[in-house]
Amino acid sequence: MMALLLALPLDASVVDGGTYDYVVVGGGTAGLTVTSRLSEDPSKRVLFTVALGGPMDWSWLADQNKTIHGRGNVTILSADSFEKPRVIVNYFNVDFDLALHIEGCRLARKIFQSAAMSSLSAGETVPGFQKVPDNSEGGSEEDWAQWVLHDPQFSFGSVAHPIGTAAMMRRSLGGVVDARLKVYDTTNVRVVDASILPWQISAHLSSTIYGIVEKAADFIKSGV
Ligand SMILES: *[C@@H]1O[C@H](CO)[C@@H](O)[C@H](O)[C@H]1NC(C)=O
Numbered sequence: 001m002m003a004l005l006l007a008l009p010l011d012a013s014v015v016d017g018g019t020y021d022y023v024v025v026g027g028g029t030a031g032l033t034v035t036s037r038l039s040e041d042p043s044k045r046v047l048f049t050v051a052l053g054g055p056m057d058w059s060w061l062a063d064q065n066k067t068i069h070g071r072g073n074v075t076i077l078s079a080d081s082f083e084k085p086r087v088i089v090n091y092f093n094v095d096f097d098l099a100l101h102i103e104g105c106r107l108a109r110k111i112f113q114s115a116a117m118s119s120l121s122a123g124e125t126v127p128g129f130q131k132v133p134d135n136s137e138g139g140s141e142e143d144w145a146q147w148v149l150h151d152p153q154f155s156f157g158s159v160a161h162p163i164g165t166a167a168m169m170r171r172s173l174g175g176v177v178d179a180r181l182k183v184y185d186t187t188n189v190r191v192v193d194a195s196i197l198p199w200q201i202s203a204h205l206s207s208t209i210y211g212i213v214e215k216a217a218d219f220i221k222s223g224v
């Protein structure tokens with residue numbers, strides 16, 4: 001989601017040459033809400049820009065797997081904002097994520113084999129009992145790992161909620177923004193979206209983002 005910021009097509013022709021109290025880049029949950037809060041004060045001028053398609057392939061960034069502890073990195077490769085950054089996702093670089101995922105797969109299998117659910121199911125098709133044979137545990141760790149990590153057809157799927165590319169963390173740990181959402185080394189650039197979450201959450205992102213944005217709008221309005 002940081003990419004929205006990097007890909008800002010700030011075409012001077014659409015800006016009226018005036019000055020603004022706030023410039024908001026990006027019109028997702030966070031951008032719209034923060035714009036709405038900041039423009040409640042009629043004395044403030046807010047420029048709201050939406051980064052539209054263009055050569056950026058947003059779905060490519062959005063289509064990521066979700067793991068809990070794995071940390072990757074995003075590297076800006078060029079001053080040209082339309083050049084894609086290099087994104088290294090590092091899924092499953094922490095063993096616990098795979099162990100947890102396998103337990104989830106086993107539980108899903110168990111639920112569909114239960115008396116209540118089995119009559120509603122036509123049987124498991126993916127991965128199926130050929131790829132991951134059942135055993136007393138619902139499939140061996142080796143077979144599940146082989147399927148999750150290496151199956152050429154279909155394996156671990158994305159839930160399309162990438163986060164954390166501009167994490168609110170200490171800089172030495174790879175953080176990008178401070179506790180007031182300011183980008184380190186800047187005086188007035190803030191990132192307000194799912195990229196500031198330092199940690200994956202176990203829920204849909206939206207309600208959490210609304211919470212972050214309300215807080216951010218308060219910081220910005222009070223000048224902290
Ligand atoms: C990004 O992650 C990869 C894989 O762990 C690592 O080899 C690389 O050095 C990292 N790059 C940066 C800029 O941290």
Ligand SMILES: *[C@@H]1O[C@H](CO)[C@@H](O)[C@H](O)[C@H]1NC(C)=O
Pocket residue numbers: 063064065091092148149150156157158
């Ligand atoms: C999801 O993770 C697997 C295993 O690391 C990887 O092979 C696959 O390409 C990833 N899918 C996406 C959409 O990034």
